[in-house]
Amino acid sequence: MTTAPTDASRANGAPPTDAEGPGDGHALFGPDSQFSALFDDPRWALAMIRATVLEAAHPQIGAALVDNSTFVAHPWRRLRNTFLSMRRMFDVDPAVREREAARLNRLHTRMSGSDSRGRAYDARDRATRAWVVATLFESAVTMCRMSGQPLSQDTMERMYAEYRAFLAALDGDAAALPEELHDFWRYFDRVVENELENTEAARVILFRLFDHLPAPALFDGAPTLWAVGRAVAGPLLGAITVASLPEPYRRRAGLPEMPGTRTLMQGVYVVAGLGRFLPEGWLNAESVIELLSLPAGSDDPRARTMAALQSRIKRASALLRLLGPLGGDPDPVPATDPEPSAAAGQVRRSAEEFFRQVLDQTGDGHLDWPDLAAMARELSTRLDLDEPEETRLYDAFAAWWRELQAALDTDGDGRVSAAEYAAAVPSLAGPALIRVAEVLFDVTDKDGDGTIDADEHRALFRTAFHRDLTTLHGTYGRSAFVSDFLSFMSARRTSTLYDPLLADA
Template sequence: MATADLPGPDSLLRRTLGEWRIGLVAWRLLVLQTADPAVAAGMRGFSTYRAHPWRRIEHTMDSGKRLFFSDREGLRREVARLERTHRRLAGTDEQGRPFTASDPAVRVWVLVTLYECMTAMRELSGHPLTPPELEQMYGEFRAVCAEFALPDDLFPATAADVPAYMDRTIRERLEYGEPVRYLLFDMLREAPAPRRLGRLKPLWPVLRTTAAHVIGALTVADLPEPFRERFGLPRTRRAALLSFLLHRGMRVLTNALPEHRRYRTPPAGVPQNPQPSAGPSSRPVRLPAARRRKGTDSRPARLRTFFHQVLDQTGDGRIGAADLQAMAHNVCWPLELAAEREAPVYAAFESWWQQLRTGMDTDEDGQVTCEEFVTAMLTGIDSEPSYLDQGLHVAVRAVFHAVDTDGSGHLCADEYRKVFGGSRVHLAELNHGFRQLDHDGDGRITEDEFVRAFTDYFTARTDNTAGSQLLGRP
């Protein structure tokens, strides 16, 4: 299996997974994966899905592209990156049970559910794969999975064994916990507006209510029958009709489209060194500036905004080690750093967290609230000139060296755009941000300019300095 050829452009797997209509079963996939207790525990403790749902979904989709649409070198890079990430996701859940995202059984479940959802998409559309097609696609799928070096006996032996594997796992291991309920019924009702809405953003409060209702009903209707039976999720007639109309309608529409219009990800795959799109919510740092009254100290309001929109990655109103780890992850993700270049970034953010925890966690609960952060930050800045050197600057310098991919000692516009920008970020916004950092106007950002801009953001008492407007006009 380890030496099997990877699926190519004409493979059934790529053609199925790349279609736009795969989105109809995407939420179903998330629910099935999250129902595993270890996945749910990891999401509670480490995931940014509450505060940054669109970024989390975008990262998942990008990872899928790299796994199933790359050549072997790209596949191995992505597998290695996922393994480094998963090693950091471990602890105990709310019931005191130890968990780790590196558990082979958990990783196999996450992979097999993707294959199962592809087959479900075809079945729900009224055009199921034939037994030979199922075996063909399962073989292509296993050829990719072989790079994970997981025990073969944990996978279903053949495509025909997948339904029994799903049924057994659902009945013996899965749980209907708060993360699953949140995905099904609350996540979209609370999600911020996606960047792609553009001028339709004011309509998002209405649109998300409709979207939440439709996606929730569709997902419940499409979940495997054993899952619905075990956790008491009835498939109403209205939801069944919705599922029928959407899946059959999308199949007809897809078949009517020209070949090149059918696919979100073309079967030909992704470039050797893809640059994943990263909207503003997926940038590693986004320092927004709010409007304030003239003549007042703008630092408290700016620090509160920074806390809620940048530091609190998990969206629970507090920051802990997981939030700083998520920030490091979001620096490394678009850069596709090797392990030796990722390590200093994670170490720098851990160093910053230790400074925050030591000086701000007044009740010693292992977390820092917004007011603890603002009070301690202002006290430290005003009383000790080197305060930022001990935490923030360590992380900022690590970001600079990670972004400086050619080791030139400065950031050019392309390097800046790669980590702070993306296909959905307006060029004028990127240019404004670059100019804020490029103090001497030479078209390059030095490490000192980079650090100085972040320092100004934290220390300027007014919004008139360039640094106070970093990546966001007041």
């Protein structure tokens, strides 16, 4: 354990740099922190939604989300990555925190541009990053207050020190947030009053995301049941979130508040808070998220549990259709490939499906650089790449985007529409895409012998993507690996390898 922070470090706005709080013996990181105590609390899900809206209402963050985020098209994947990142940032091991902070900084360095009004945004802006941390802290305090279990002053002080330490891990210091908690509340009110706007990103989260939320893997094959549940839960979550937002922002943004929603909101928070009385270990946020997103065929031990749940969900969905037909298409039956597949378990998908499910990662109806950057980001995150390998992968995807833009952007607007893609029916397996596959092969071939052995193959697809691939005998050569990757990216076939990564929500 290191010594207490110096007066100089406190003068620079840095929180305590050791693993304990300021002189009270409470850990800032690890299992004894206030963050860890609340992480598995069901109320945290509601608080995260609220914090995300407050983040999105900031003009810089809202613009960055609209241009770069995959939260509309792939919300479950985004949720999983966010929880995993926060768990790492509050890990007791400083090496884990430093590695994750470096990854987040590299990710944010690649996000800059301008919004619809021509205002520049930069994801590395310190004041903006401080606001993200502020919304997480304030929403955690608010969720406890709304559920009738307000935090004591000492607990809030310790939690605030943790979140300032979180910011310091990202920015080198926490000077962008007030040092004292009583000053934080004035800072928070000032930003809400003077800086938040009714941004497009905030509107999408409140009024579009819940209404169009794609089914998680657990509800795959039961769209009727999911549609019914979403029709009820979507408006409820939206109303609760609006009611929980600061009143000055609701007024300025013109957000509707239906009669009784505040009582409903508090009731939901109270009910969710009852989860804290369950036996220890019954609720684990990370396990729940993994279970929701676990793809079919996973080697995860929980796959059997998910398969059993899916079977019951499908039966319930079929019964629901019999009892009260809702119209629309019935629950789908897996398509069959009219032609022999190059690999078992693959079926051909239409150009429209391929564009929507794979290429359009941000869900805005167009293909441009942020979509391919999202692919590179997801690969880098799942494989936990170091900076040199990550940069090589991003560079390869950037070259592929330039190649696609030159071939498919017929109207010269700087992006590729679904119509432009479908009309061209392109072969995407050009030199740049081959280079992407080669870089992916290189980062998988850890020993550099030019082949992928069983252990390296397992590390790529089993460990990183939770795929149980037992068909690899001997080694996997570069040409075979590249061929399989190109088959997925250009032949528009589903793939048991890459669909959970790039196509699933």
